[in-house]
Amino acid sequence: MSAASAFACRRCGQCCRGEGGIVADERDQQRLCAYLGAARETFLAAYTVERSGKVFLTVGADGNCVFFEAGCGVHPARPDICRAWPFFRGNLIDAVSFALSKDSCPGIEQGASHAAFARQGAAYLQARGLVKSSQAGAAEALKLSPAMLAAMLKADPDDA
Structure with a gap:
């Protein structure tokens, strides 16, 4: 996949x-x-x-x-947190959180690996300017450090 x-x-x-x-x-x-x-x-x-x-x-x-x-x-004007779902920090860094989201979100492919999901999510968030670093009032779910983002983008999507 x-x-x-x-x-x-x-x-x-x-x-x-x-x-x-x-x-x-x-x-x-x-x-x-x-x-x-x-x-x-x-x-x-x-x-x-x-x-x-x-x-x-x-x-x-x-x-x-x-x-x-x-x-x-x-x-067309929805908040960034809505634009980002399901690519929240917890789902991107934690395989258990990702697995739980698979149960409630029909858009997440059941056969998708966590690495593939994290890579897609990091690229999606970055391309759309949805990553928040430390902005006051920003959703915690969108706060990713540059190192975390880089690691996700380098992840092998074929890793299960």
């Missing part, structure tokens, strides 16, 4: 459900405000909650992201 085939999004919305916490950093907030045509203060009051110094999108009573309705209602 090639590294390029370890994950292909099926747009099923499984990742839009639950209380995991969708962090919306400054860049995300600007993008969402522009897309929604909302002033920042209005956006923050209507769609977010602050916890531990970070801004999170709220979830509805159904447990879905506030913008999820038969698909993502803000897909």
